[in-house]
Amino acid sequence: MIEKKGARLALAAVTVAGLLAGCSSGSSDSSTTVTFAGQTQEKDIWDAQFKAFEQAHPDIKVDAQYTPNDSYPQLMQTQLQAGNAADVIQTTPGTGGGLPALTLAAGGRLADLTNMSWVGSMPASSKPLVTLDGKVYAYPTDVAPLFVAYNPQLFSDAGLSAPTTFAQLTDACTKLSAAGVTPISLAGASYQNTSILVQAIAANNVFGPDPDWNTERKANSTTFASAAGWQKTVSDVKKLIDAKCFASDVAAVKAPVHMQRFAASKAAMYVMPAQAINSVRNAAPDLTFSSFAFPADTAAQTRVSAASGIALVVNGKARNSDAARKLIDFLSTPAQRAAYANTAGTIAPGAGPDGSDVYTDILTPLKPYMATDKVLTLNYLSWPNANVAQQLATSVQGLFTGQKTAEQVLADTDQAWNTANK
Known part of the structure; x- marks a missing residue:
C-alpha cells in the first residue's frame, strides 16, 4: 500500500x-x-x-x-x-x-x-x-556501517563487556543463554537479516585479508566454494548456532519480531545496519544501547563494512x-546531511561545522574503525545483481534448519553468480 x-x-x-x-x-x-x-x-x-x-x-x-x-x-x-x-x-x-x-x-x-x-x-x-x-x-x-548493537545492562548483569574477539562473542552467547536471555536477535526467516549477519562476518574473513576478492571473482580466478575466507565465514555462522547465540525459533522469526525482542530487552544483541537505529529508537525510546564491531578472531583482524x-x-x-x-x-548541504544522519542513525562525512564527520551517538564506538583502513565498502553492492546476495543469505537460512551444509551454501552462491553473468 x-x-x-x-x-x-x-x-x-x-x-x-x-x-x-x-x-x-x-x-x-x-x-x-x-x-x-x-x-x-x-x-x-x-x-x-x-x-x-x-x-x-x-x-x-x-x-x-x-x-x-x-x-x-x-x-x-x-x-x-x-x-x-x-x-x-x-x-x-x-x-x-x-x-x-x-x-x-x-x-x-x-x-x-x-x-x-x-x-x-x-x-x-x-x-x-x-x-x-x-x-x-x-x-x-550517508555512510551506514554494519555493526552489533548491544544492551549494556544485560551484558553487565551477566558479568560481560563488549567482546573484541570471536571467541569472546561465542563465550558471551553461552553465558547470556544460560541466564535466560537470547544472545543475538536474528530474523532467520528473512533473508535480508541473514544477509546482514553474513556480510558482517565476511568483512573480517574475506575482504579484510583480500580487499580485491570481488575483482578476482569477476575474473573467475576464485569462487565462493574455493575461497578459504568464505569457507570460514559460513563455518563461523555454524559456530554461532552451536554456541546457542540465537533463539530456538530463529528459523521462523520474521523481521518485526527480532527487532521488538531487542527493543524489549529480551535479546542482548542485534546485528544491524545503521539505518535500523531509528526503528529501535522509535520502538523503545528509553532503551539504552551501544555498538561494537562484529569481532574477528583477533581484535587486529576486525573490520567494519559500510556504504x-x-x-x-x-x-x-x-x-x-x-x-x-x-x-x-x-x-x-552539510546541514541537511547532518540532520539526516542524526535522525537515521548513520554517518554524514564532512558535515560538521568544522568539516568533521557527524556521528549519531550509538556509532561513536566505531570511530576508530571508520577513520582508518579498517572500514571496507559493503562488498555485495558490487556483485552482478541482487540475486547473488539473496541466494547466499537464503542458503545460510538452511544452516538454521539443518537443510543445508556449508559446502552447499557456497555452491549455491557460485551458481547464482554464474547465472547472473550469463
Whole structure:
C-alpha cells in the first residue's frame, strides 16, 4: 500500500482552490511539484527533510509516495518501464542491491548528475557505487556501517563487556543463554537479516585479508566454494548456532519480531545496519544501547563494512527535472546531511561545522574503525545483481534448519553468480 505525504492537506488545498476559483477567475497556483518515491521505513526521515526544503523553496512542493520495503523494488521497476515513475527515486548504490542505481543507469533509466555541486565532495568509498563510465548517476545520502548493537545492562548483569574477539562473542552467547536471555536477535526467516549477519562476518574473513576478492571473482580466478575466507565465514555462522547465540525459533522469526525482542530487552544483541537505529529508537525510546564491531578472531583482524544505504537518482523521464535537481542539491548541504544522519542513525562525512564527520551517538564506538583502513565498502553492492546476495543469505537460512551444509551454501552462491553473468 502506498502512503501519500500530506493527503489531508492536499484535499484541503483542492477545496480551498475551488472556492477561490469561484471568487476570482484570475487567481492561479504558480508552484511546481516534484514527485518522490521512497520506502516506508524512511518516511519520517524524508518528510522532515522535505518540510525543510519546502520552507527554503516555497515555490516547489514535494509529493512523496512511500511503499513497503518488500514490494518497493518491483513497483519502481514497473513504473520506470511504464514511464510514470517519480522524479526522484530512492535506490541502492552499485549493482547488487534491491533497486540498484548503476543497473538502472546502464539501462538508460536515469539522468546524468555529474555536474551537480556535491559530486566533488563525495566520499571515495561511495564514488564507484554511483559512477558508470565516468558519469555520476546517484547521490549517496550517508555512510551506514554494519555493526552489533548491544544492551549494556544485560551484558553487565551477566558479568560481560563488549567482546573484541570471536571467541569472546561465542563465550558471551553461552553465558547470556544460560541466564535466560537470547544472545543475538536474528530474523532467520528473512533473508535480508541473514544477509546482514553474513556480510558482517565476511568483512573480517574475506575482504579484510583480500580487499580485491570481488575483482578476482569477476575474473573467475576464485569462487565462493574455493575461497578459504568464505569457507570460514559460513563455518563461523555454524559456530554461532552451536554456541546457542540465537533463539530456538530463529528459523521462523520474521523481521518485526527480532527487532521488538531487542527493543524489549529480551535479546542482548542485534546485528544491524545503521539505518535500523531509528526503528529501535522509535520502538523503545528509553532503551539504552551501544555498538561494537562484529569481532574477528583477533581484535587486529576486525573490520567494519559500510556504504551509503541509499542513493537518490533523478528519473531520466522526470516531469520536473530542474526541481528534482534542486531537491537533491538541498539534501546534499552539510546541514541537511547532518540532520539526516542524526535522525537515521548513520554517518554524514564532512558535515560538521568544522568539516568533521557527524556521528549519531550509538556509532561513536566505531570511530576508530571508520577513520582508518579498517572500514571496507559493503562488498555485495558490487556483485552482478541482487540475486547473488539473496541466494547466499537464503542458503545460510538452511544452516538454521539443518537443510543445508556449508559446502552447499557456497555452491549455491557460485551458481547464482554464474547465472547472473550469463
